[in-house]
Amino acid sequence: MSTRPFLSPELSDASVWDVDADQGWRYVSRVGPDGREIWDMVPLTEADFLDPQEGDVMPQRPEHERATRDLIDMLSAYYRDDPTYTVFHDLKMDWGIPGLQRPSPDLAVVPGVRDPQAIGGIFEVLHEGTRPVLVVEVVSPNYVDADINPRKKVRIYAAAGVQEYIIFDPGGHTDTPVRGYRLGRGRRYQRIALDTDGMVTSRSLGLRFGLDGTRVVVMDRHTGERLLSHLAQVERAEAEAQARLEAETRAQTEAQARLEAETRAQAEAQARAQLEAELAALRAELQRQRxxxxxxxxG
Incomplete structure (x- = not known):
């Protein structure tokens, strides 16, 4: 819910000055004294953050945008050829549970989605017959408490049956750069113990999540290989293809050099043989003359 869906016909000047741009806002229409429709920029509350509406504007800091983009790119590339999982970004979740807020997580990985292209602006868990196994949020500076407070998003995702919830804080707004929760008995989250290198392991996906400075890192739990974005995969494939081409060129050059050396050696051997034959003939002729x-x- 991070983009403005329309251009307002007329924006109330007073409302513009009342809004903290970092906090986010919602456009609400009203009829002015002259009967014309006016749009007010109404500041978002924490409750709105936990249950956003279509059209809500939530500006994000650069570190949030970069971390979110990297996560989406890496996981989308990782599951590109695997229909088992679908990666969603900023998609509102309707759990089908009365009274439970419906946030729009930065990233959600959902198994068994029948037709990902048919999903609209809301993911309806009951209709789809599946739910996220992993939700990832990147801490928003103005709503840190909502992201990490056990009574807020942590409670929501646990009640919704999300197996794992991972929180990144690349901006250093909390005392933990990355933390994770795993669903336990009674649909209660338990903190996931950090690995020795400070990363969080997702059992659901077999992946490990962490930070390298302020950059998100995702690794295959079994191979230890880092996940790459689609662009990075293309760049690596191009680099490998270039390396193969250079190796083949070197091999061809070396083979040509060997062939030329062998040709020279054969020519030299033939020349030596011819010279030796001529010398032998000359010696024989000298002997005959003697x-x-x-x-x-x-004589």
Whole structure:
């Protein structure tokens, strides 16, 4: 819910000055004294953050945007050829549970989605017959408490049956750069113990999540290989193809050099053989002449 869906016909000047741009806002229409429709920018509350509406504007800091973009890109590339999981970004979740808020997580990984292209602006859990196994949020500076407070988003995702919830804080707004929760008995979250390198392991996906400075890192739990974005995969494939081409060129150059060396060696051997034959013939001729000279009287 981070983009403005329309251009307001007329915006109330007073409302513009009342809004903290970092906090976010919602456009609400009213009829002015002259009967014209006017749109007010109404500041978002924490309750709105936990249950956003279509059209809500939530500006994000650069570190939030970068971390979210990297996560989406890496996981989307990872599951590109695997229909088992679908990666969603900023998609409102309707759990089908009365009274439970419906947030729009930065990233949700959902198994068994029948037709991802048919999903609209809301993911309806009951209709789809599946739910996220992992939700990832990147801490928003103005709503840190909502992201990490056990009574807020942590409670929501646990009650919704999301197996794992991971929170990134690349901006250093909390004392923990990355933390994770895993669903336990009674649909209660338990904190996931950090790995020795400070990363969080997702059992649901077999992946490990962490930060390298302020950059998000995702690794395959079993191979230890880092996940790459689609662009990084293309760049690596191009680099590998270039390396193969250079290796083939070197091999061809070396083979050509060997062939030329062998040709020169053969030519030199032939020249030596010819010279030796000529020398042998010359020696034979000299020997024959000596014999003739010896046979000649007075020689």
């Amino acid at each position: 014999v003739i000279d010896q046979d000649v009287p007075g």
